[in-house]
Amino acid sequence: MTYDYQSTVSIPLVLENMKSTRALAQPVPEALNIKVRGTGWQLITLYFSPDEKYLLDVSSISNRYSFLTNQDIAERFAVPHGISVVEIKPETVTVALDEKLTKRVPLIPVTMLDFREGYNISGGMKLVPDSIEITGARSRIDRITEWPTAITRLSELRSAVNIQVAVADSPQVDIAVSPHSVTLQFDVELTAEKIFKGIAVDLNQVPENRAVVLLPPKIDVTIRGGVEQIAKIDQSNVSAYVDYRTILLDTTGAVQPTIVYPKEVNVIGISPPKIQYVIRK
DSSP states (O other): OOSEEEEEEEEEEEEEOOOTTEEESSOOOSEEEEEEEEEHHHHHHHHTOTTOOEEEEOTTOSSEEEEETTTTHHHHSOOOTTOEEEEEESSEEEEEEEEEEEEEEEEEOOEEEEEOTTEEEEEEEEEESSEEEEEEEHHHHTTOOOEEBOOEEEEEEOSOEEEEEEBOOOSSTTOEEEOSEEEEEEEEEEEEEEEEEEEEEEEESOOTTOEEEEESSEEEEEEEEEHHHHHTOOGGGOEEEEEHHHHHHOSSSEEOOEEEOOTTSEEEEEESSSEEEEEEO
16 A cells, blocks of 8 residues: 555536526536546545545636646645646536526427227326426527426326426536426326218319319218217318319329318328329319
8 A cells, every 4th residue: 555556536527606697508527537646545545535626717707718627736626645646638628608598498298108908198288387497508598499308107097197297307518497397287088989971172272273173072080089079079170171282292193181170189090091183274
């Protein structure tokens, strides 16, 4: 333990005195790898010093500044007596700051759901609140338009869900979110299917000097959803159309109609799936 050795230790990098109106615009290392030389006894004291930190004062930085980590090391890192610093990696730490900004963005549920046989989600998911505040550097916050929840895994579902879920941690540097958790709500019901026969397919935006004949002019639409939701839907709630532009862009001679239906259910079948057309001048 009295012989000299070289060893590398990882020391946390701490930014001090950042102004409340500024935020990090790019990541900085969480720690520095410092190669030191000293006797075995001296090096042991370094490894058992949990409060050792490498401090960078950023109070005078307005936008961007690069620190050479081996300069003024005595002021930034309290090297124990008898230990000498041989090398520091990285040799340069760049601190880029930007105006701190807070804005509200919609929250998106991220789920992995498994339902008991015969059951499924009824209606849409609801988050309470449905948006959160994010705070960070303007250059990063400006690019964010939504924020996800943490992945929520639920299995064997057969009844309504009303639970607290976490907001996802920030994948970017120095972005704070509030609140950190929200309520996820949705209904689960026995599923049912219903077929609506003879739905007329409308034609949109056809020029006055053109006539289009659809073959066939009507289709059958099958929907699936919760028993209660299906019971509320009749043929007047389901419609179909084809845009003339879709026909002009088609190269196969048949197009798939767009179905308009209540958001609480899903369309699981169209018969026929595509319809042919004839264009007349």
